[in-house]
Amino acid sequence: MTLMKSFLGAAAALALTSGTALADPAIIFDLGGKFDKSFNESSYNGAERWKAETGGSYRDVELQSDAQREQALRRFAENGFNPIVMAGFSFSTALETVAPDFPDTKFVIIDGVADAPNVRSIVFKEEEGSYIVGIAAAYAAKGDTVSFVGGMDIPLISKFACGYAQGFKSVKPDGKVIVNMTGTKPEAWNDPVKGGELTRAQKAAGSEVVFAAAGGTGLGVLQTAADEGMLAIGVDSNQNFLQPGHVLTSMVKRVDNAVYDAFMQGEDLETGLFVMGLANDGVGAAIDEYNEALITPEMKAAMDDATAKIISGEVVVHDYMSDETCPAFDKPGE
Incomplete structure (x- = not known):
């Protein structure tokens, strides 16, 4: 077995080396796999939409550890793939190392920023979409307590939690938002058992609605919420169908659009920083046949009103990542 195969695994090595076609x-999917029902799967759906519409082909690889990032990225570039998309902020360091070595290759990093002339950095205004689902939670909860389960304890995930708390408290200013993170290491993205444990503890503390921004861990949150008679809020992909009647809504990030657009532009990809929020349909709250019975007219009107005010600038949602503070976190545990 070659060094590359022993490092990346045989399946990953095959994906990186077989059938290569120039351009x-x-x-590259992040930890958790492309069928995580969340961030990675949304990325995959965008690639598959491009494939279906164009008849083109692409290559992909699913990472098994952080140590594989740079090698996977470099191997794709050496084999002439262009553009190369990375699903996740954790690729930033590897990308800043690799991108200068391949000036004619275009790279796309989603949820991260890399300063290089051949890189498109795509970030989302997660706080805006989270604010909207926070309003939904406030209307759905009979009491004054809701909760949030994050994956890895990083500022990006606190950004979701902060926006959610701001939206909730715009309706119930004296309410409480319980915030728990699953862990401090990458494994926190794929621990549905721990997600379920946190959800049960939050219910015991009075939570009626739980918002999960935790990758594969969130599947445990949604399942436990359904089992415990709570409402849950999904994230990234539309997860309403996973527990019909128990998922109030999903805060969708149109990662699929980001991947689709990058693949469509190909080698002519425009580089630089791109920001996706409510104004350009980068984030939003999903309403479909699986949750429409849970969305009351009053709730929908409040969500629509807040969306319009955020887009117009009348309402400004604080971005946790701008200063790592949150005006809605004003009590222990929030």
Whole structure:
């Protein structure tokens, strides 16, 4: 077995080396896998939409550890794939190392920023979409307590929690938002058992609605919420269908659009920083046949009103990542 195969694994090595065609696009999925029902799967859906519409082909690889990032990225670039998309902020360091070595290759990093002339950095205004689902939670909860389960304890996930708390408290200013993170290491993205444990503890503390921004861990949150008679809020992909009647809504990030657009532009990809929020349909609250019975007219009107005010600038949602503070976190545990 070659060194590359022993490092990346046989399946990953095959994905990186077989059938290479010059200028085919490629995508590297983050930890948790491309079928995580969340962030990675949204990325995958965008790539598959491009494939279905164009008849083109692309290559992908699913990472098994952080140590694989730079090698996977470099291997795709050496084999002529262009553009190369990375699903996740954790690729930033590897990308800043690799991108200068391949000036004619275009790279796309989603949820991260890398300063290089051949890189498109795509970030989202997660706080805006989270604010909207926080309003929904406030209307759905009979009492004054809701909760949040994050994956890895990083500022990006606190950004979701902060926006959610701001939206909730715009309706119930004296309410409480219980915030728990699953862990401090990458494994926190794929621990549904721990997600379920946190959800049960939050219910015991009075929570009626739980918002999960935790990758694969969130599947445990949604399942436990359904089992415990709570409402849950999904994230990234539309997760309403996973527990019909128990998922109030999902805060969707149109990661699929980000991947699709990058693949469509191909080698002519425009680089620089791109920001996706409510104003350009980068984030939003999903309403479909699986949750429409849970969305009351009053709730929908409040969500629509807040959306319009955020887009117009009348309401400004604080971005936790701007200063790592949150005006809605004013009590222990929030």
